[in-house]
Amino acid sequence: MSQNHNIFAAVRGGFPQDLDRTAIETLDTPGYYTWRDLERGSAMMANLLASLNLPEGSRVAVQTEKSVEGLMLYLAVLRAGFVYLPLNTAYQSAEIEYFIGNAEPAVVVCASKNFGWISQLAFKAGTTHVYTLDDDRTGSLLARAAHHSDQHTPVARQADDLACILYTSGTTGRSKGAMLTHGNILSNTLTLKAYWGWQDGRDVLIHALPLFHVHGLFVAAQAALISGSKMLWMAKFDPKLVVSRLPEATVFMGVPTLYVRLLAEAGLTRDACKNMRLFTAGSAPLLIETFNEWRERTGHTIVERYGMSETSILTSNPYRTEDGERRGGTVGFPLPGIGLRVQDDQGGACPVGEVGGIQVKGDNVFAGYWRMPEKTKEEFTADGWFKTGDVGRIDERGYVTIVGRSKDLIISGGYNVYPAEVEGFINEMPGVAESAVVGVPHPDFGEVGVALVVPKPGASLDDATVLQALKGRIANFKVPKRVFVMNELPRNTMGKVQKNVLRDQHKELFA
Structure with a gap:
C-alpha cells in the first residue's frame, strides 16, 4: 500500500505513547488538554465533516478567535482530507466577502458574534454549511461534533494533494490564495524539527502567536505536536504572563514586537530564562538594538529566520554552535x-x-x-x-x-500591509481624488502605515473622518496610524507618485 502523506498522520505519529499526559495547558483561563483530548476532539470534528458528504477537495474557511478547539479543527480538516483556509480575525466584511467569493468554501466556521453577517455572505456565495466556534468551548460546531464517534481513520492523501490555502495580499491590492500541499507543509515541519533540535516529549513551547498564519500554525503549533511537546497556550499575548512561565518552558517563538514588549518587563532576567534553549523571531525584521539587548538581558541569542506564506520557513540562523554564529541583522x-x-x-x-x-x-x-x-x-x-x-x-x-x-510592502507588528489595497479603500471614499500609503519606522510595530490623501476640488476632508471610515472596513493592523490631507502628491517626470519622497518626509513621525 502506498504511504499516506496526510500531514495529520505524521503529526499524530509524534504524539507520546501515554495519551493521558498533558498536551496543552491554557494560561489565560487555566485548563488542561491531554493528547487523548486532541485525538478524540479532532476525530469527532473530522467525522462531522465526513457526514456532510462534501465534494473532494472542499475548502473549510475558518475565522475564529484563538482556541485549542480551533487547533483541533485544523487537525480535523486535514484528517478528513479537506482543505483548510484560515482567515485573520481582524478581517472585516469587504475582505471576508472577497475570500469567500474567491475560495468558494463548502464550510465556513466563524465566531458567534459574527454569525449574522458572515453567514449571509457565505450563503450568498453558495456555501452550504456555516458553524460557530467560540473561545469558551461553545458554538454549533462543538454541539454538532459531540454527536459523532471519537474514532476516525485519517483519509489517505498524496504529497501533492492540496492541504491549505493561505491568502497573501498582492501589491496590486487583490489577495492571492497560496496553495500549500501536504508535502509542502510536512517537509518544512520535519526540516525545522531537525534543524532547531526539537526534543521528542521533552520540550515545552510557550505559544503566544495567532493561529491564522504560517508562524503560529505550522512553525509553532505543528512543530510542538509532531515532537510530542507540551504547549503553554495563550489566547492573547501578555508579556507579564510569559515572563512568569518562562522558567517552565524551553522554546518561545515571537515576532519582533513581542520581544520589544518582553524587554519592558523587569522580571525578564537570566534566571527566568535558565531552562530556555530556543528563542526564534520572524515575520518582520528584528532591530539590531532588540537583538543585542535581548542577549545582554537574558544570556540567549535570538535565532532570526525568514519565511513567507508561499514557502513557510526558508532560512534560519544556526541553532547549533558548530553550524556557525547567530548574526544579528541577518536571517x-x-x-x-x-x-x-x-x-x-x-x-x-x-x-x-x-x-x-x-x-x-x-x-x-x-x-x-x-x-x-x-x-x-x-x-x-x-x-x-x-x-x-x-x-x-x-x-x-x-x-x-x-x-x-521589491514593492512597497509594509510589515507592521509582523503583519503584511499592502499599500495598494488600503489606497483602494481610501480612493472609494466620497471627496477623495487620490491617496498614497507609505510605511514609516515605529518603535513598537517596526513599521506603520501613513496615508497621504488629496481631496477632490471643492471637497473638504479631515484625517479623523478618513480613519473612522477605514476602521469599519478593513483589519485594524492595515489602518494607517496617521492621515495627512495634501493638495497634491509628489510625482516624477513620468507622473509616478514618488513614495520614497513621502517616506522620507514622514520618517521621523514616530521617532
Whole structure:
C-alpha cells in the first residue's frame, strides 16, 4: 500500500505513547488538554465533516478567535482530507466577502458574534454549511461534533494533494490564495524539527502567536505536536504572563514586537530564562538594538529566520554552535534541502554581497496561486525558481540579509500591509481624488502605515473622518496610524507618485 502523506498522520505519529499526559495547558483561563483530548476532539470534528458528504477537495474557511478547539479543527480538516483556509480575525466584511467569493468554501466556521453577517455572505456565495466556534468551548460546531464517534481513520492523501490555502495580499491590492500541499507543509515541519533540535516529549513551547498564519500554525503549533511537546497556550499575548512561565518552558517563538514588549518587563532576567534553549523571531525584521539587548538581558541569542506564506520557513540562523554564529541583522542560511539565490534584473546571479531579487526552490515551495494560473506562471522563473518579491544579499560566509520588498510592502507588528489595497479603500471614499500609503519606522510595530490623501476640488476632508471610515472596513493592523490631507502628491517626470519622497518626509513621525 502506498504511504499516506496526510500531514495529520505524521503529526499524530509524534504524539507520546501515554495519551493521558498533558498536551496543552491554557494560561489565560487555566485548563488542561491531554493528547487523548486532541485525538478524540479532532476525530469527532473530522467525522462531522465526513457526514456532510462534501465534494473532494472542499475548502473549510475558518475565522475564529484563538482556541485549542480551533487547533483541533485544523487537525480535523486535514484528517478528513479537506482543505483548510484560515482567515485573520481582524478581517472585516469587504475582505471576508472577497475570500469567500474567491475560495468558494463548502464550510465556513466563524465566531458567534459574527454569525449574522458572515453567514449571509457565505450563503450568498453558495456555501452550504456555516458553524460557530467560540473561545469558551461553545458554538454549533462543538454541539454538532459531540454527536459523532471519537474514532476516525485519517483519509489517505498524496504529497501533492492540496492541504491549505493561505491568502497573501498582492501589491496590486487583490489577495492571492497560496496553495500549500501536504508535502509542502510536512517537509518544512520535519526540516525545522531537525534543524532547531526539537526534543521528542521533552520540550515545552510557550505559544503566544495567532493561529491564522504560517508562524503560529505550522512553525509553532505543528512543530510542538509532531515532537510530542507540551504547549503553554495563550489566547492573547501578555508579556507579564510569559515572563512568569518562562522558567517552565524551553522554546518561545515571537515576532519582533513581542520581544520589544518582553524587554519592558523587569522580571525578564537570566534566571527566568535558565531552562530556555530556543528563542526564534520572524515575520518582520528584528532591530539590531532588540537583538543585542535581548542577549545582554537574558544570556540567549535570538535565532532570526525568514519565511513567507508561499514557502513557510526558508532560512534560519544556526541553532547549533558548530553550524556557525547567530548574526544579528541577518536571517542566516538556507535550510537543508532549500535552494536560495540572488538574481539581478537581467536574471543573472548577483556577486557576493550585492543586492538583488531573492529566488527559492525546494519541497516547501507552494503549488501556485488559487485559480490564478497566469499569476503563478509569472512568479516562477523558466527553470522553476520562485521569485519571492524580497530583495536581499548573501555575504561571503553564506549569511542571507533581507533588504526589503521589491514593492512597497509594509510589515507592521509582523503583519503584511499592502499599500495598494488600503489606497483602494481610501480612493472609494466620497471627496477623495487620490491617496498614497507609505510605511514609516515605529518603535513598537517596526513599521506603520501613513496615508497621504488629496481631496477632490471643492471637497473638504479631515484625517479623523478618513480613519473612522477605514476602521469599519478593513483589519485594524492595515489602518494607517496617521492621515495627512495634501493638495497634491509628489510625482516624477513620468507622473509616478514618488513614495520614497513621502517616506522620507514622514520618517521621523514616530521617532
